[in-house]
Amino acid sequence: MMIAEVSKKFNLSQDTLRYYERIGLIPGVNRNKSGIRDYTEEDCRWIEFIKCMRNAGLPIEILIEYVGLFQQGDETVEARKELLIEQRNQLVARIEDMRETLERLNYKIERYEQAVIPAEHELKKLED
Amino acid sequence: MMIAEVSKKFNLSQDTLRYYERIGLIPGVNRNKSGIRDYTEEDCRWIEFIKCMRNAGLPIEILIEYVGLFQQGDETVEARKELLIEQRNQLVARIEDMRETLERLNYKIERYEQAVIPAEHELKKLED
């Protein structure tokens, strides 16, 4: 699979794909005889995984560490598991934070909906 | 309230507080006779609100817009409401994304838990 296809498939720019490879965020991609990247199915699974994790806010640094551990083989299974658990816990916390903020936004919106044409002194209240 | 207190109260650096004021992310703070910032209760409520929203990932640019609208008075109530609704919708989407990623992480961790000492060919599977 050529870089152009992969780029479209995952909606990541070619520059981003090359950048991810360069910094070790995805394992090195094979080149064909003329030096052009040829992505395997496994490469694509990595990219999809990384994209998903990045989307959820996991830092690149941590993901590079994970990929590195993976490439070192079976001795790192425990370390990888711990890394994932740590990130899972942080994700749970972030989601909870966001859920609280969401409720707050909903409350604020509701108040805006009730106040059809609010008077000046009521506007202040809207910022509670 | 002096900047040092506010900084501690909200766990934001003094630099960040000054930066937020400079870019219009919080309305201008009054100074005392000697030119030193003196935060009112209302200033604090803004800071707390902004911190909460930033935490949930709302971009600074949007929040500046919101503050700007607020300062323009009652004509902007509708615009503010729409801005909040748009941000609420995006937040809902982000939370849903993160929830999905969380499930994926949980699944991965479970698999790591089951594979006590996995053989080489099983390691590949762990990356599904």
Added chain:
DNA sequence: TCTTGACTTGGAGTTGACTCCAAGTGTTAC
């Protein structure tokens, strides 16, 4: 053969969000 176009590389530039710094001023402690 010549050009077009998709790719390659290493490195520089950008963006968002801070974070730090230098130079200056006003209040407090001795």
Added chain:
DNA sequence: GTAACACTTGGAGTCAACTCCAAGTCAAGA
């Protein structure tokens, strides 16, 4: 009164995460 300290300002520097660029290579079509 002078040293220490907390603050002021405008501007420069930093960091993560891309994003863009110049110069070069290679395969395919007119």
